[in-house]
Amino acid sequence: MKGRLNLHQAIDTLYSRGHASTEAYTRLLLDCFRANDVDQAKRLQTHMELHFYEPVDTFIPNRLLHLFAKSGKLSDARNLFDKMPKRDVISWNAMLSAYAKMGLIEDLRELFDRMPLRDSVSYNTAITGLTREGLPAEAMEVFLRMRREGFEPTNYTLVSALSTCSQLVNLRCGKQIHGRIVVSGWGSNVFLSNCLTDLYAKCGEIDQARWLFDRMKRKNVVSWNLMISGYLKTGQPEKCISLFREMQSSGLKPDEITLSNILGAYFQSGLIDEAGKIFRLNRAKDKVCWTTMISGYAQNGKEENALMLFGDMLAENVKPDTFTFSSVISCCAKLASLWHGQVAHGKAIQFGVDIDLLVSSTLINMYCKCGVTADAWFLFNLMPTRNVVCWNAMIGGYAQNGQDLEALALYEKMLQENLKPDEITFVSVLSACIHAALLEEGQRYFDSISERHEMTPNLDHYACMIYLLGRSGCMDKALNLIKGMPYKPNSLIWSTLLSVSAMKGDVKHGEMAAKNLFELDPMDAGPYIMLSNIYAACGRLEDVAHIRSLMKDTNVKKFAAYSWVEIDNRIHRFVSDDRTHPDTVLIYAELNRLIKKLQETGFNPDTKLVLHDVGEDEKFESICYHSEKLALAFWLIKKPHGGTPIRILKNIRVCGDCHVFMKFISKTTGRHIILRDSTIFHHFVAGKCSCKDYW
Incomplete structure (x- = not known):
């Protein structure tokens, strides 16, 4: 000042x-220029200009041009440049620099082409400007033109040229530049060494990159970052971690880029807790680091940790971006946490990113996953532009929530707007046909994948069609479809056949599907349990006992089933026969009261679904105290007169007994119950379910 x-x-x-x-x-x-x-x-x-300036020397106007260009005063630079009666190469370069710094590529091209004379600076300025604006191919053309016209590149030119080669993944040209660097004696230049390391790493020559890195005498943070990033991108997280430890031992402090890369390495390696420690101990954290950590938690089943970290991020006044919000809102969707999702939505509005396509589609998905399709539809209609991801989120949301006809109508509208569906679109469309029992429409949509849209149906599409055919009583057609697939049947295909066989009580095809699943994954308890249920439903108790014995002999463990509810912004988890909750006494009292009341109306728990070799009383207690029933009782204790729907989440498919139980409760209490299991949403209203008893 x-x-x-x-x-x-x-x-x-x-x-x-x-x-x-x-x-x-x-x-x-000159003093103005320095200041x-x-x-x-x-x-x-x-x-x-008014009193003393004689337009014979270019020194003063050139200095002014540089000052205007440096300060972003483009109009002043243009006016001065146009009034100059005499210009030298420095004048042209100054104007060229102004265009390059402001990203005015068309002006840069035009000026560069009409320059009466050029030097190395002219070429370097053009190459740097084009590279910075994401035009590496054009930058490379200018570099090659520079060499053809006999101009010697400076080390700055070579840095830009190597950056261009990295963007184009052009190893051949990069190696030629490397050779010139060696001949010129610039091999010890840290900037050029870093660019060469980056080039070889991005071109998949990670060993060559490491060879260069190990021979560098003045490594800086950028050098370490490039090598760590190279290992991360080539799928070698363990080498990232090892190199990071070497960096720490060297006494060099990591920066935000280092931290972001190393967090990615720890998450790739499944070292979630270690990543958390590294994150907490380092102060050099920008929004990329915060987002990486939040995303890592989200992708590794630590949704609650991700939400807590998002709160810390806001408390630290770090501004989240669209990728941060996408991860956070996805966590809310996985937890079906409507309250947290609404808070995240509000923050997205506050930061002005709610209309971003990525955030909008994630919000639509979140509201659908919370069973609130009306809010999702409201958001969908507000969007100024929509891509296929947004349409998929809304179509899939309708299909998952039992609004099958709405899903199909929206798909037809999507086609009317000339938007090309993708593989995910057809999974949602075929799922809607399954729940609506629309065999002919489903077959037409399946055929259209290849005939109309010139795509090859994938295994998900075949699984949907197999389920739809089997459910409609066309088991022979379902089997023929499996035989005619261009793929080898995987666990998804056989699980689908087993599921539809269980629905129809088809022992023959159920056994065939289960046998294939046993071979694919002998330790998966699901097929054993489902086949046992088929046997139990047919009264084949000896076969049920055989399945139990087989599970015991092969040490197959049932997948841990649990349910959870969100009440007053807190998540409460339950497992079957859970006695750990602080309100256990009240929960069981309420659940027993409900069971007794329902028994008076004709409901009796289906003890045939219990696989354990125990007495009827123990079977009765086992089936009565499933996790979703405990969660329901807890909700009714806490919100006995609430007008909002009861929301329950379960990590596996809801059993038949609990499904019937929820229908009875919805009828006797008049409450709307939304139960999301691993398959779909079940909206229980007045004794009926939106899935129409097919799930």
Whole structure:
């Protein structure tokens, strides 16, 4: 501030003399240039033009051009450049630099082409500007033109050229530049060494990159970051971690880029807790680091940790971006946490990213996963533009929530708007046909994948069609479809066949599907349990006992089933026969009251679904105290008169007994119950379910 004031006083003093030499004005112009004071420079320029400036020398206007370009004063630079009767290569380069710095590529191209003379700086400026604006191919053409016209590249030119080769993954050209660097004796230049390391890493030559890295004498943070990033991108997280430890031992402090890369390495390696420790111990954290950590938690089943970390991020006044919100809102969707999702939505609005396509589609998915399709539809209609991801989120949301006809109508509207569906679209469309029992429509949509949209149906599409055919009583067609697939049947296909066989009580095809599943994954308990249920439903108790014995002999463990509810912004988890909750006594009292009341109306628990070899009383207790029933009782204790729907989440498929139980409860209490299992949403209203008893 003091320097600017002194400069202002010096100029006023010069003016007060009435007449001064051109040299005096030149000295003050240089002072303006050093101080980056554009306004005072313009004052001096105007005065000189009126009284002293003779347009014979380019030194002063060139200095002004550089100052205007550096300060982003494009109009001033253009005016001065156009008025200059005499221009040298420095004048042209200064104007070229102004266009490059402001990203005006068309102007840069036009000026570069009409330059009457060029030097190495001209080429370097053009190459750097084109590279910075994401035009590596054009930048490479300029570099090759520079070499053809006999100009020697500077080390700055070579840095830009190597960056261009990295973007284009052009190893051949990069190696030629490497050879020139060696011949020129610039091999010890840290910037060029870093660029070469980056080039070889991005071109998949990670060993060559490491060879260069190990021979560098003045490694800086960028050097370490490039090598760590190279290992991460080539799928070698363990080497990332090892190199990071070497960096720490060298005494060099990691920066935000280091931290972001190393967190990614720890998450790739499944070292979630270690990643958390590294994150907490390092202060060099920008929004990329925070987002990486939140995303890592989200992708590794630590949704609650991700939400807590998001709160810490906001408390630290770190501004989240669209990727942060996408991860956070996805966590809310997985937890079906409507309250947290609404909070995240509000924050997205606050930061002005709610209309971003990525955030909008994630919000639509979140509201659908929370069973609130009306809010999702409201958001969908507000979007100024939509891509296929947004349409998929809304179509899939309708299909998952039992609004099958709405899903199909929206798909037809999508086609009317000439938007091309993708593989995910057809999974949702075929799922809607399954729940609506629309065999002919489902077959037509399945056929259209290849016939109309020129795509090859994938295994998910075949699984949907197999389920739809089997459910409709066309088991032979379902089997023929499996035989005619261009793929080898996987666990998804056989699980689908087993599921539809269980629904139809088809022992023959159930056994065939289960046998294939046993071979694919002998330790998966699901097929054993489902086949046992088929046997139990047919009264084949000896076969049930055989399945139990087989599970015991092969040490197959049932998948841990649990349910959870969100009440007053807190998540409460339950497992079957859970006695750990603080309100256990009240929960069981309420659940027993409900069971007794339902028994009076004709409901009796289906003990045939219990696989354990125990007495009827134990079977009764086992089936009565499933996790979703405990969660329901807890909700009714806490919210006995609430007008909002009861929301229950379960990590596996809801059993038949609990499904019937929920229908009875919805009828006797008049409450809307939303139960999301691993398959679909079940909306229980007045004794009926949106899935129409098919799930």
